[in-house]
Structures are given as structure tokens and as C-alpha cells.
Amino acid sequence: MGFHTFDPERAEKLDDESRYRWCSIEELLSILSPEPDDELADLGSGTGFYTDPIAERVAKVHAVDVQPEMHDMYEEKGIPENVRPVTAEVADLPFGDGALDGVFSTMTYHEFSGEDSMAEISRILRPGGRVVIVDWDRNGPGEGGSVPEERHELGHAVSALGSAGLTVDHAVSRTETFVCRARKLR
Numbered sequence: 001m002g003f004h005t006f007d008p009e010r011a012e013k014l015d016d017e018s019r020y021r022w023c024s025i026e027e028l029l030s031i032l033s034p035e036p037d038d039e040l041a042d043l044g045s046g047t048g049f050y051t052d053p054i055a056e057r058v059a060k061v062h063a064v065d066v067q068p069e070m071h072d073m074y075e076e077k078g079i080p081e082n083v084r085p086v087t088a089e090v091a092d093l094p095f096g097d098g099a100l101d102g103v104f105s106t107m108t109y110h111e112f113s114g115e116d117s118m119a120e121i122s123r124i125l126r127p128g129g130r131v132v133i134v135d136w137d138r139n140g141p142g143e144g145g146s147v148p149e150e151r152h153e154l155g156h157a158v159s160a161l162g163s164a165g166l167t168v169d170h171a172v173s174r175t176e177t178f179v180c181r182a183r184k185l186r
């Protein structure tokens with residue numbers, strides 16, 4: 001397994017609004033630029049903390065998480081009608097080739113960053129589709145989220161996306177997190 005599970009006992013921490021310090025909804029929206037007809041996937045969706053605000057602006061979001069317990073918690077909170085929980089690993093996504101307009105992932109890239117996962121992301125995107133990744137930065141002070149030794153640098157994500165045939169058009173490293181966006185040109 002190429003991932004660590006997230007302790008469901010700690011899952012309520014994922015719904016702590018102070019997390020917007022690391023990535024606000026406004027920022028995620030501005031980078032993802034969701035369109036009303038979009039069908040997207042949130043990779044490592046957890047309790048749906050970032051899934052919900054995106055789902056308000058698109059036709060459909062597939063909330064992908066490897067742990068069914070996380071979907072159970074999301075169900076308890078209330079899953080929007082246009083969100084479909086999908087229990088799967090990013091390295092083996094149950095979507096057809098070119099099926100989605102975009103994918104996004106918050107604070108989970110370090111869990112699925114292998115070649116298999118990146119190839120899957122590229123495979124399921126339609127031409128012109130985009131991927132947005134926000135995650136903990138290895139060079140950050142380690143104040144939030146995973147411990148520094150489990151993290152990657154921005155360059156790791158940029159390189160992995162490029163190797164999967166995607167074109168990176170936005171990549172920024174901040175104090176504690178990095179964000180990057182790539183597109184599938186064809």
C-alpha cells in the first residue's frame with residue numbers, strides 16, 4: 001500500500017476551520033477555476049472539508065478516499081446531492097480514460113505521490129483538464145499537518161506531474177504549504 005491511513009479518531013480535526021490558514025476556499029477556487037458543468041474528483045477527500053465548497057460550484061464531485069470510515073464521517077455530516085463517495089486508491093481510480101474535467105487534492109499528495117498515481121490522474125483527465133495539488137511543504141516549519149520527513153518539496157510534485165505528461169502552469173511554495181496546477185494539453 002502506498003499510503004498511510006488517517007486515524008479516524010482524529011478526523012474531526014479535518015473540519016477545524018483554522019485549517020483555512022493553510023489553504024482558503026478562495027484560493028482553491030481561484031486556482032481550480034471550477035465551471036458549472038464540471039465533473040471533478042477530490043483525491044483523498046477525508047470528511048469533505050474542501051469537497052463541499054467546490055461541489056457548490058460544479059455539476060458533480062467524486063469524493064475519492066481509500067478509507068471507508070472517512071466516507072462514513074462525511075455521510076454523518078451530510079454529503080451534498082452532487083457528491084459521490086468513491087472508495088479507491090489514487091493509484092487505481094475507477095474512472096474511464098478522459099472522464100473528468102479536473103481533479104484536486106488537499107494535504108494528501110505526500111500519501112499518493114508514486115508514478116502509478118500520477119499516471120492514473122493523467123489517464124482520467126480529458127484533454128484540457130487540470131489538476132490542482134496543495135500539500136505540506138517539506139521546507140516548511142512543520143507547524144501544521146504531517147511531519148516534515150513525510151512531506152515533499154514543491155519540485156517533487158512539479159516533476160511528478162511533468163513525468164506523467166502534464167504541463168505545470170502554476171507552482172508556488174509558501175511558508176508551510178505548496179500549491180501547483182497542471183493541465184493535460186492533449
Ligand SMILES: C[S@@+](CC[C@H](N)C(=O)[O-])C[C@H]1O[C@@H](n2cnc3c(N)ncnc32)[C@H](O)[C@@H]1O
Nearest residue numbers: 003006044046049065066067089090106111112
Ligand atoms: C490528511 S487527510 C486530508 C483530507 C482532505 N483532503 C482535507 O484536506 O480535509 C488525507 C486523506 O487521504 C486519504 N488517503 C491517503 N492516501 C490515499 C490514497 N493513496 N488514495 C486515496 N485516499 C488516500 C486518507 O484516508 C485521508 O482521508
